[in-house]
Amino acid sequence: MTKSIFIDGAAGTTGLEIADRLSGRAEFTLILLDDDKRKDPAAKREALNDADFVILCLPDDAAKEAVAMTTSSYTRIIDASTAYRIDPDWAYGFAEYRIGQRDRIASARWVSNPGCYPTGFLGLVAPLVAAGLIPADWPYTVNAVSGYSGGGKALIQRLEGEGADIGFRTYSLDLAHKHVPEMQVHASLAHAPIFAPAVVRAFRGMIVEVPLPLFAMPKAGSADALRAALAAHYAGSPVVTVHTEAAPSELLMHADQAPSDRLDLYVLASPDGAQVRLLAMLDNLGKGASGAAVQNLNIMAGLDETAGLRL
Template structure:
């Protein structure tokens, strides 16, 4: 018995990465449309309703439109856009944080930046180490592939372009899911940037430990993270404090998530850091992981480890 899967938006960066991870699987059959019918609404409606599971790799408005085209209760959906990440009736696709993806009919894939942020912050809020009303800042750099075709073309065509800071007007679309799924009273101050690397991401949350009402030790923070991700094969909580963390310009795909806690000897300040592939655990890898859970397949099949 095979599961039929339709990737709507399979020609985009995330869609292509998902297809690569699903290639050769005997438990799946891919529903595809010829290039000249990819934007034909009647053809898409038919494919969306014929498939057992649909993965949406579309802009937000197109993703909402695609969901509206599904008129049967059988087809299950993974949405890789940001359209449904804080929407009612949708399960957030971060199973390591306790969301029941396996039983869900509608799953919203987390954003790449929020994946790192939530992995670092949600366990601390749940453990009572970080007050939910604490003002948080998150600094992050990503490979330029996360910006889609237009940004990829911009970096590829301009060899002088090395760094792009953006989201300067605040209100970035990733902030609502960071706030909601971490259980925060206030939206974090989000400072994203893009660097001249095709893929990869480092997400950092700085903490003034001494200013917290009950300052946690580095060991307590590590214990909370380790307890949350105990038995999670894709997430590693590192105990060391390396002198540097690096992103490679031409890194290979990777579906893992690595977490570190850096702190000064006096326990006054800390830097919580996550490293991941924005196209891996931050997009395509997460979608395949969620697909595996939804169809009862081995959880790591098809993933890049």
């Protein structure tokens, strides 16, 4: 029996990529609104309450409005905004980062899709904190660079439009990025990490780095122990790969990066093992957004969680 899906915000980058991953899927039928109905409250309310699944690709306030409009007893919601990512009533939609999370997503009515940067950070840090291999009360820093597609239409225009001359853009200089609470809460950290995000002239892709001075960290495990713990935690995952081979000489994010729904993790150590760079590579529009939403949808619908994904 097919399930109906309504993507609210289907014309945006995330919504378009979700629809692309769902194209040709016989398990689902999309509820579509004509252009002149997209902002019609009555038409939107009807679509929200007729759907088996709703995926919200909206700004925070609009997502909250859509949730309030959804009164059907059977409609299940995946929200791609920041609105509910630390709300305990919502299942956090990162199936792999914590034991039991996949089961919680499978049974949830409301699922909050993770942010792209937090996916990289939590994929690295959360299992290691839970295992006691790095301390929960350490002042962590996060250095990250992303493709510009996650910044919305205005930023895309600045990078692609006539006269565009931006090669590198660092931002959130007030240290108040909306992803920080999500990182702190879901990694169970005592302190908010210092987050330094940047955007480069690449449409998609992301590298997230967490440097660790193991020599100064109380009771921290060795680089080999960290790597082994991550490899064990994600063993068998079809989406997350922990690289245990020899350290690469470089990691590249290409300007024309192909779409991907993978998450690749690295533990790279100094020759004496005293310092480590935890690195995550992902597609900010894939495992960092649309791919994660489709994976969560598959889990909620009781289907193969990799169906429609690009791995």
